[in-house]
Amino acid sequence: MQTERQIQIIEESIKLIALKGIQGFTIKNLSKAIGISEPAIYRHFESKTAILVAILDSFKEMAGMMSSLPFDEEQPAVEKIAFIFFRMLDVFTEQPTIIPIVFAEEIFKNDNMLKEKINEIQNLNLQKIETIIEQGQEAGNVRQDIDKSSLAIIFLGSFRLLIKRWDLNNYNFDLKEEGTKLVNSFKLIL
Amino acid sequence: MQTERQIQIIEESIKLIALKGIQGFTIKNLSKAIGISEPAIYRHFESKTAILVAILDSFKEMAGMMSSLPFDEEQPAVEKIAFIFFRMLDVFTEQPTIIPIVFAEEIFKNDNMLKEKINEIQNLNLQKIETIIEQGQEAGNVRQDIDKSSLAIIFLGSFRLLIKRWDLNNYNFDLKEEGTKLVNSFKLIL
DNA sequence: ACAAAGTTAGTTAATGTTCGCTAACTTATG
DNA sequence: CATAAGTTAGCGAACATTAACTAACTTTGT
Known part of the structure; x- marks a missing residue:
């Protein structure tokens, strides 16, 4: 099961990749899009690859x-x-x-x-x-x-x-x- | 007109992208593949983007x-x-x-x-x-x-x-x- | 019922690594 | 001897990730 935050991270990641390509998909851009700090992302996914998975x-x-x-x-x-x-x-x-x-x-x-x-x-x-x-x-x-x-x-x-x-x-x-x-x-x- | 080295750089870049994706296409990987130092690349192309162009x-x-x-x-x-x-x-x-x-x-x-x-x-x-x-x-x-x-x-x-x-x-x-x-x-x- | 203990989700600061690229110097070639 | 093509050393910025800490909840033991 996925938490609300996890779903949000997935959705924003998809948007980021669609808009800026895989190179624009960085933890920094992602956290900015969501409105939390970069390390906070790691409370919900253990790595960047885990998000892609x-x-x-x-x-x-x-x-x-x-x-x-x-x-x-x-x-x-x-x-x-x-x-x-x-x-x-x-x-x-x-x-x-x-x-x-x-x-x-x-x-x-x-x-x-x-x-x-x-x-x-x-x-x-x-x-x-x-x-x-x-x-x-x-x-x-x-x-x-x-x-x-x-x-x-x-x-x-x-x-x-x-x-x-x-x-x-x-x-x-x-x-x-x-x-x-x-x-x-x-x-x-x- | 392109020099031999420029053609080599283009070919190796294509190979790199094919093999490792755009994220694997770095000046470091490129220079390693060719067998020269990183700054030497810049003797032949003014930037990484110029290579892609x-x-x-x-x-x-x-x-x-x-x-x-x-x-x-x-x-x-x-x-x-x-x-x-x-x-x-x-x-x-x-x-x-x-x-x-x-x-x-x-x-x-x-x-x-x-x-x-x-x-x-x-x-x-x-x-x-x-x-x-x-x-x-x-x-x-x-x-x-x-x-x-x-x-x-x-x-x-x-x-x-x-x-x-x-x-x-x-x-x-x-x-x-x-x-x-x-x-x-x-x-x-x- | 209530305090101690633990969890969740966030923060700031900093890690080591890699990035593209430059400066200054050296070597090879015509 | 001048130019082209290479070198080493290093720049600042960005990268993913970790450390240390905190505030706000929830669970647990008595």
């Missing part, structure tokens, strides 16, 4: 929730995939600060444990989509001339690029609109 | 070359796009160290000028592909029910994800093989 764990939890959505098996793959992506669009529009972290694995290249965690999260998402496509191909509602793994990479990859561009261009277009356009393209492709 | 400029030059390939106008869009992606596959297999930099804009979030440069490079690539698709749609050899911008994002996005995964998984699969598979899927989609 907590951030990634919260992301993993989120990814886990996303990938364990209880779908009606009868539903065509197109619908399931559209549902997942729309859900993600909601999450990112509500909390745009997580984008640079979720999609920037290189940030954690320093630490092997963190790198592993990021990789796990990515695989979780990719596999979920692959499974849905597989089921669709078996049920005959998804084209079979393209491999399920290729289709999964195509969907997730293009979705990631769209979201990253939205972030990089200071949210200057309507993500939900463009996202819907993209997902509709997915429907035409499947 | 030189790196991005070399990438931009590369992207410019890629996007100014003289295509036979008669050629169908599929062929042009396949050609570009195969070319990129070659570049990345030869120099895998550039991957984490080319595809990790967040690294440069600190500095606005660097951020701009990265954005420019990305737009260059995206626009080139969009133009090719547009020509293909006009010539009637590309489907018209999906917007050219969506198609461009789909191709570039999935390609990026594939390459990033190759990097993140320590090059443990055959990139050219998987890349060819993906490009063949593009052909089926177009």
Whole structure:
């Protein structure tokens, strides 16, 4: 369980990284953002790395929730995939600060444990989509001339690029609109 | 024009960033990798930022070359796009160290000028592909029910994800093989 | 009921290390 | 002999973290 202060530290850390990059994520900047002294941070996390671990764990939890959505098996793959992506669009529009972290694995290249965690999260998402496509191909509602793994990479990859561009261009277009356009393209492709 | 030493510094910097992340890119690490003292670096670049600028400029030059390939106008869009992606596959297999930099804009979030440069490079690539698709749609050899911008994002996005995964998984699969598979899927989609 | 003991969450001051970078000097080269 | 390219020594600033202490609560023993 996390205390209120711990949650606050995690949230401010995410904001800091989103805004200033991993190099701007210092205990000094963090404590300033929260309004307590630097050593006070260490009453709630034993190290800076521990904060990063907590951030990634919260992301993993989120990814886990996303990938364990209880779908009606009868539903065509197109619908399931559209549902997942729309859900993600909601999450990112509500909390745009997580984008640079979720999609920037290189940030954690320093630490092997963190790198592993990021990789796990990515695989979780990719596999979920692959499974849905597989089921669709078996049920005959998804084209079979393209491999399920290729289709999964195509969907997730293009979705990631769209979201990253939205972030990089200071949210200057309507993500939900463009996202819907993209997902509709997915429907035409499947 | 760049001296031999400057080129060496740029190359070692890229390697360092690829291996240790932006936080591992320090003048100390750099000078150690090259085998000279720290102040000697400053005989060749006036600051650390100047090195990063030189790196991005070399990438931009590369992207410019890629996007100014003289295509036979008669050629169908599929062929042009396949050609570009195969070319990129070659570049990345030869120099895998550039991957984490080319595809990790967040690294440069600190500095606005660097951020701009990265954005420019990305737009260059995206626009080139969009133009090719547009020509293909006009010539009637590309489907018209999906917007050219969506198609461009789909191709570039999935390609990026594939390459990033190759990097993140320590090059443990055959990139050219998987890349060819993906490009063949593009052909089926177009 | 109440004082002693312990916990929590903060403070200021200071630790050793690393950062990018500079000054002053030396060596190698044409 | 002048210039380019290196050296050693050291700068101030920032880094993550620790030490020592304190005020405000909570728990415990009688």
